[in-house]
Amino acid sequence: MSEAYTTMKFELLPNEILMESFEFLSIFDIFYSFDKLNNRFNQLIRTIPLHLNFKPARKSTFDRLLLSNKETCHKIETFLSHFSLDQFSHLHSxxxxxxxxxxxxKLHLTPQLYSFHLIDSNDINLVYPLTFDLRILSIPTLRSIETFFSQTSSITNMTISACSLGQVLQQLFKYAPMLTYLNIHYLSEYNNWTTNSSTIDIYKAVHLKELIIFNFDYKFEHFQKLAKHLPRLTNLKLYGNCDLDMIDANQWEHLLTSSLSHLDIFKFTFNYMYKNNDDNNIQDKFNRFQNDFWLG
Incomplete structure (x- = not known):
């Protein structure tokens, strides 16, 4: 009499048994084996309690690290007390x-670092020099790298939480002449701490292709000054509060044709405090954007 055998696939086991099985595996084995296997496993391995033990892991296999104190306390300090960044010999981000x-x-950045981001952090001065290979940088303000303004960097992609127009023209374009992408969350005179205006017309961002400013707290004449330093800009996104000058279609048309002739994409959103006697004036300004230059 022959015996009957039933074959059970591992992925058909109930979650309770899978979770018990995962206890015998490291987090690296779990994600390497089951990540993206199917939707069920994708969700399961991201919801069960996992204990990460870095000690047996080869640090050279890590090319990026994200360390966060968000909703926690001193987690970054705890991590760095056990591991030195120098142990991660292939760390790029x-x-x-x-x-x-x-x-x-006291953080010493590894020499092979390509991308470095400070998110939701205080206005901090970096003490140790930025690495030569660094190309992507996110910082709270330009004060963070003030120590290195006497040098020239090879950074091509930069995000700044807050700075002033004077800092951009006098410090940033001098320090980072290879910039191709610049994202500023808040551009305002309030963030200004520069005093020397004699060199303001010297530095241009000749490689800058894309500029994003989420809160432009200046007048149109100030953007005109900035535009003269962006000879090869192709993509511009501009947002912020404004006066009526900022929504003058004729001024923008002249600026785009005279100073930003390479621009292919221009997206702008301006908030204006509406007044009762502005009806005709506002409507007229909107109508001026309805011509072949803007719609063609």
Whole structure:
């Protein structure tokens, strides 16, 4: 009499048994084996409690790290007390979220680092020099790299939380002449701490292709000054509060044709405090955007 055998596939087991099985595997084995296997496993391995033990892991296999203190306390400090960044010999990207000032002041960036991001952190001065290979940088303000303004960097992609127009023209374009992408969350005179205006017309961002400003807190004449330093800009996104000058179609048309002739994409959103006697004036300004230059 022959015996009957039933074959059970591992992926058909109930979650309870799978979770018990995962206890015998490291987090690296779990994700390497089951990540993207199917939707069920994708969700399961991201919801069960996992314990990460870096000690047996080869640090050279990590090419990026994201360390965060968000909704926690001193997690970055704890990690760095056990591991030195020098152990991660192939680390190319480092992101620190809500890092403490005293941790960053003694942080030594690895020489092969290509991308470094400070997110939701205080206005911190980086003490150790930025690496030669660094190309992508996110910082709270330009004060973070003030120490290195006497040097020239090879950074091509930069995101800044807050700065002033004077800082951009005098410091940033001098320090980072290879910029191709610049994202500024808040551009305002309030963030200004420069005093020397004699060199303001010297530096141009000749390689800059894309500029995004989420809150432009200046007048149109100030943007005109900035535009003269962007000879090869192709993509511009501009947002912010404004006066009526900022929504003058004729002024923009003249500026785009005279100073930003390479521009292919221009997206803008301006908030204006509407007044009762502005009806005709506002409507007239909107109508001026309805011509072949803007619609063609």
């Amino acid at each position: 480092l992101t620190l979220i809500q890092v403490e000032d005293y941790i960053l002041s």
